[in-house]
Amino acid sequence: MSVPYAKLPGWAEYGLIPLVNLAVAFLISGLVVLIVGESPLEAAYHMVNGAFGRGEYIGFTLYYTTTFIFTGLAVAVAFHCGLFNIGGEGQAYIGGIGVVLACLAFDRTLPWYLVFPIAIVGAAFFGALWAMIPGWLQAKRGSHIVITTIMFNFIAASLMNYLLNRVFKPMGSMSLETRTFDTGGQLPKLDWLMSIFGLSVGSAPFNISFVLALLAAFGVWVLIWRTRLGYEMRTMGHSPAAARYAGIKEAKIIVIAMMISGGLAGMMALNPIMGEQFRMQLDFVQGAGFVGIAVALMGRSHPAGIIPAALLFGMLYQGGAEISFEMPSISRDMIVIIQGLVILFAGALEHMFRPAITRVILGLSPKTRDAAVTKGA
Amino acid sequence: MDVFQVFIELAQSTVRLSTPLILAALAGLFTERAGIFDIGLEGKMLGAAFAAGCVAYISQSVYMGLLAAVLVSVLLSLVHGYASITQRGSQIVSGVAINFVVAGSTVILGEAWFRQGGRTPALSADGRFGTVTLPFADAVRDVPILGPLYSGLLSGHSPLTYLAFLMVPVSWWILYRTRFGLRLRAVGENPGAVDTAGISVIWLRYRGVICCGILCGIAGAYLSLAAGAGFTKGMTAGKGYIALAALIFAKWRPKNILFACLLFGFLDAFAIRYQGYAFPLIGKVPVQLMQALPYILTVILLAGFIGKAIPPKAGGVPYVKER
Known part of the structure; x- marks a missing residue:
């Protein structure tokens, strides 16, 4: 497939263009704030302050970041294989089963550092299982992965609703949640990490799964760029014919890629279940699977891009919650708009500003222009 | 209760619940047949329902509400079209984006304008679609069998419901019996051939997208102006995705869309009515299973276990003229 655009230097390709796309998304979000009758600058101030103003705020920001690293990586791994996994939401939800089973079984007998690995395996297993079926259907039966994963999100929601109602809910309880785990099912906070920087984490649920998320990001980098499997996945993504x-x-690569993707999405469940609530609640994923799409698109499916993109969305989630205290007319739904606009401009319209930027950059330096002429034409 | 009476009531609510599905699935038919995948049906419907709720309340006119719904939905369709036709971006990504932008902005704007927790104020009778009573419906009510069928099932729906059912043959006629329809289908299968014939692929696809916007707008207006009395937060509740499922289940054919939507509507009606009801032999069917059934059926169909659903060949692929 020929690329209809001239090649740009790396800093423009991976720095400038994503930033311009992001800036446009934020400008339009600012317009929405204006329409609502508030000041966008004030909103931006409250957002940044709410995300980074205090140790506790930073803790919350990083807590959300953890979640989005997992779901962003999940979408990215599938992207590399040319698959669009919209099902991160459902896979994360089902992944919760693995976490809950591990915690309910061992939280009273084992310490957290033994329950945690079991829960990781459980979460990854159930997430991978839920992604394997659409992957298998795509590979063997040719059903479109986007549609099946959407359907599987809904099926997962119904299934979990049923399980919480009939299986996980303690006898006599009215609310749709499991019992609260004992100490074995509670992950330690990373307050020591924060105190190195002289910050107090306060009540923020910033926990050890953040480290796991970073490890997962490194693991994905190794997988995609340093292993044979990753090479085969990228080849599939670039050109199935080749x-x-x-x-x-x-077929094998598609199923494996989807299982890795689903496993990563499933591991997201560790963070809210073992790290914050210490129980599983109805709809605990809260759209994080979809945020993963925006994160992966913004991060260009590279772990080095996904971590900052996840941080950005962590900031939006935490800061957005603070905005809604200060400015009642801007609820947290504002984040959903920003998320949508980021997906639109960093994803579907990613090439919109490219011709203009290319012209400007190539006009500035004759050397790159010559290079572009030989490569692009 | 009388079995026949139950049947009439179930059928009536099936018709009511499948109306927005039919409209939205037909909307999807027009773009997908033109080669533009659209998973933004949900968002467009939601945006349209919101616009209809706002404008119908302010103007106290149901037709202004309908018009606003269609306008907003067409506008969103054009954004999708611009991203996926002109900019050749990913159609899936663009659809996802539209769903999010609409889901967020309807709540934010609704709250800012009306301060009722994301809903629009309840509409009076002028701001809503009433029901149409077909001629002689009252007179024949007591005729056995045919009477209830006519006055209970066929009569007494909103005009948009009749429009939705009418749109099924109309869409079939447009797609299969007009020059525009032939070209629209061709552009979804082999845009290169259409281009060679000297017909603009881009303009054809834009027209497909606009048709989708119009129908989706009507579907949204139905939700807030006919089924409900005003807009409520997230009121589409996945209907756009069910419509998408119905479209695939129907193998992208108008007649099948009618039956698929009626089936999914029936499942919904059945689930609502028989929640927690113990059936002979099977016992209680969990309501969650009933809710998941349309999705499960679609997955099974997509897997090729009930016939084979073959999408338009050029669907999802942006058209690039040869260079």
């Missing part, structure tokens, strides 16, 4: 010609087993 992959077939090279003897790569298409």
Whole structure:
């Protein structure tokens, strides 16, 4: 497939263009704030202050960041294989089963550092299982992965609703949640990490799964760029025909990529369940699976981009909550708009500003222009 | 209760619940047949329902509400079209984006304008679609069998419901019996051939997208002006996705869309009516299973276990003229 655009230097390709796209998304969000009759600058101030103003706020920001790193990585791994996994939401939800089973079984007998690995395996297993079915259906039966994963989100919601109602809910309880875990099912906070910087984490649920998220990001980098499997996945993503010609087993790679993707999404469940609530509640994912799409698009499916993008969305979630205290007419739904606009401008319209930027940059330096002429034409 | 009476009531609510599905699925039919995948049906419907609720309340006119709904939905469709036709971006990503932007902004704007927790103020009778009583409906009510069928099932729906059912043959006629329809289908299968024939692929696809916007707008207006009395937060509640499922379940054919939507509408009506009811032999069917059934059926169909759903060949692929 020929790329209809001239090649840009790296800083423009991976720095400038995403930033311009992001800036436009924020400008339009600012317009919405104006329409509502508030000051966008004041909103921005409250957002940044609410996200970073205090140790506790930072703790919350990083707590959300943890969640979004997992879901962002999940979407990115599938992207590399040319698959669009919209089902992160459902996979994370189902992943919760693995966490809950581990915690309910062992929280009274084992310490957290033994329950945690079991819960990780459980979360990844159930998430991977939920992604495997659409992956298998795509690979073997040719059903479109986007549609099946959407359907699986709804099926997951119904299934979890049923399980919470009939299986996980303690006898006699009215609310749709499991019992609260004992100490074995509670992850320690990273307050020591924050206190190095002289900050107090306060009541923020910033916990050890943040470290796991960073490890997962590193793992994804190794997988995609340093292993044979990752190479085969990228080949599939670039050109399925070339992959077939090279003897790569298409069906196998699709299923494996989806399982890794689902496993990462499933691990997101550790953060809210073991790190914050110490129980599973109805709809604990709260759209994080969808935020993952925005994070992966913004981070260009590279872990080094996904972590800052996840931080940005962590900031939006935490700061957005603070805005709604200060400015009642801006509820947290504002974040959903920003998220949508980021997906629109960083994803679907990513090439909108490219011709103009290319012209400006190539006009500035004759050297890159010559390079572009030889490469692009 | 009388079995026949139960049947009439179930059928009536099936018709009511499948109306927005039919309209939205037909909307999807027009774009997807033109080669533009659209998972933004949900968002467009929601945006339209919101616009209808706002404008119908302010102007106290149901038709202004309907017009606003169609305008907003067409506008959102054009954004989708611009992203996926002109900018050749990912159609899936663009659809996802539209769903989010609308889900957020309807709540924010609704709250800012009306301060009722994200809903628009309740509409009076002038701001809503009433029900149409077909001629002689009252007179024939007591005729056995046919009477209830006519006055209970066929009569007494909103005009938009009749429009939705009418749109099924109309869409079929447009797609299969007009030059525009032939070209629209061709552009979804082989845009290169259409381009070679000297017809603009881009303009055709934009027209497909606009048709989708109009129908989606009517579907949204139905929700807030006919089924409800005003807009409530997130009132589409996944209907756009069910419509998408119905469209696939129907293998992208108008007649099948009618039956798929009626089936999904029936499942919904059945789930509402028989929640917690113990059936002979099977016992209680969990309501969650009933809710998930449309999605499960669609997955099974997509997997090719009930026939094969083959999407338009060029669907999802942006058209690039040869360079």
